[in-house]
Amino acid sequence: MGVLKPHGRYSRGHGSFVVSDLPQLDLSLLAGRRVLVRADLNVPLDGDVITDITRIDRFLPTVDALRRAGAIVIIITHLGRPGGKTNPTLSTLPIANALREKLGSAVLHAKDCVGQRVEKLVGDLANGDVLVLENVRFHQGETENSAAFALRLSVLGDYYVNDAFSCAHRAHASTHAITNYLPSFAGPSLIAEIEALEKALEKPAKPVAALVGGAKISTKIPVLLNLIPRIDYLIIGGGMANTFLAAKGRSMGKSLYEEEAIDAALDVMVLAQELDCKLVLPEDLVVAKEFKSNASNRTVDTKNIGDDEMALDLGSISQHKIVSVLEKCKTLLWNGPLGAFEIEPFDGATSAVARAAAYLTKQGELVTIAGGGDTVAALNNAGVTADFTYVSTAGGAFLEWLEGKKLPGIAALYSTEQMKQEA
Template sequence: MSWKTLDDMDLMNKRVLTRVDINVPVKDGIVTDATRIERIVPTINDILAKGGKPILIAHFGRPKGKVVLDMSLRVTLPALERALGRKVRLLETLDAAENLTTEAQASDVLLLENIRFHPGEEANDPNFAQRLANLGDIYCNDAFSAAHRAHASTEGLAHHLPSCAGRLMQAELQALDAALGQPKRPVVAVVGGAKVSTKLDLLGNLVEKVDTLVIGGGMANTFLAAMGLNVGKSLCEHDMAGTAREIMRKAGAAGCEILLPADVVVARDFRAGAAHETVGAHACPPDAMILDAGPQSVARIIAALDTARTLIWNGPLGAFEIEPFDAATNAAAAHAAALSREGKLTSVAGGGDTVAALNKSGAADDFTYISTAGGAFLEWMEGKDLPGVAALKAG
């Protein structure tokens, strides 16, 4: 590893500025999903166990450099305290952080108010980063999900203090390295979702790094259309046909097999329980929509998984939100989960729809690793350098 972890740092009596991502969903003033909060607990507990004082830095929403009371981190305190089993003191201003009261100094865990209330954060202002650095002795980045942003608290701080990755950041980087950096082969990638246009960089990078690329969801329709097949009224980017053919050409040159649906589930209406039928991929009726991959397609995906050692998954294979168009995603995910549980497959997944689809399928718990990082996960898969990770390596 070219970056340090908490194991490499002497934290005794040190103030540890810890960048976390607790940008959680909230409704009526209550956190509705505390997953991101729960995932930072090991880092905070480790810092405390090593005699350090964690000073948490986080953002919430997009206040764009201004104080927006509705975006105060105060709303996260009950969930944060519940997850940690201890009190957390909110420091409402940087001035309060620079002049800690006796009570604040005695607190185990401190939380700075929304760092994006300050214009210097998103501007990555060196003076603002230095002001933050003066609050601590060590910088720990545990926010992989914000590592694709070159902000003061995600990138700038690493240039001012001894730096390391927190446990969640460490786990993300190790999982992604196992999936794309130094994977066990063969490697299968499953890429689904609505549009090819949003995943061009991803597909272009993957065809040069994986052995088999499974393309599903609405984007598979664009590839089918590019091959001259009629996709009826399906979601399809017909203007991306040339790009799809170029990706297929690039895959052929790299020795990457592309698996597209051999059969598809079609319907005239996009609703739960709609009348549907399975037809060959070449036989979509002109008045129908392709909403899922068919059983032959699933069998081919399962066969590819059976020979694979590593799986990286981003996006569903069909309209998973609505039954029965979740069948292909559920079946492939269940098989990947079983292989992972048996120790035959290293499976790494990420992206918003992906996490939702795998949770809905019941397969999520058996995947080797599921990233909640969203944009950062995608940019890593696209082969891009993430500023927050690069800064840790530089340190």
């Protein structure tokens, strides 16, 4: 019996590859074995204080299971964008300290992630020990997907586990090239992320709504085009909605919108109509003359925006319209806020709709999948993150998955498994 433990079958019919039988480690065979785990512990810092430990909390079950299995756990992560140079303010030491506090046991920290000193430190570790390597992006070879750098990392372990879905869209040495040198497996957090997204996109309970917001439509056109054939309702909010409204001939005053993306918005509207996907656009907007906290504002019909006004949130009519759509649906996929949620009172629509979605989820009437950095922050602001079915901490990887793109970090694991089957 080997260390491989098949998980199951996942199809990505709309992507450029198939995730099938992603390999997992058999925990019963790991005592005394060195397991290199790629995590995404890219947490926000204020000095050396971690201000949001969500990613650490999500990773804890993985490291705890490996530790209890008697594995020697060696954690690879990046922190910020040091540009291939050592930057003490982006050290992973605070992460090691946080893990130590959470696990209630010793967690060591290495001052580098490769080299003889690190190899010596790893060689001295005992079963169940946990070591956090220094920021992998302190080395330029990481972002270059350098084979030589990946080989230097690989000598630290017997097995490699990718538990960082949020980094799976990067072809970096610690997510991609390293799989050429070690038996490689998918971690439980990565599997859970794929399961949640598959449930929303490939095997959803219908009807399905996608709520897509944020500032720019230009960055999300591929997402919209990929979603429309799979969903029943497409709800547009945020600055994106302004571009759609401009495409419909509305005067948007000083509102943020992309004139160069109007043709793309028209294409989206045509495709939605052709495929019987109901497009839900704002009917009223909260507008102000300046973008600042508690600015004087008013709610107007989308036809009545003043030349000196900017749209900063959706009005109550639009909010009620969205909630009525959600009440008809069984699945909601959410990416992007509905307004300038970071500034009161323009967080109103995002918070109201988020609370309605959370209520429907708790009632067992709606499966809610949300992702993207701003989305997570908006749900945290509304206090409903824990009530959603699944909230992804991934940003770019979440969007690229929605686009149906091949994710290099997952493709590498799939290729590894295919090679095993063909051997």
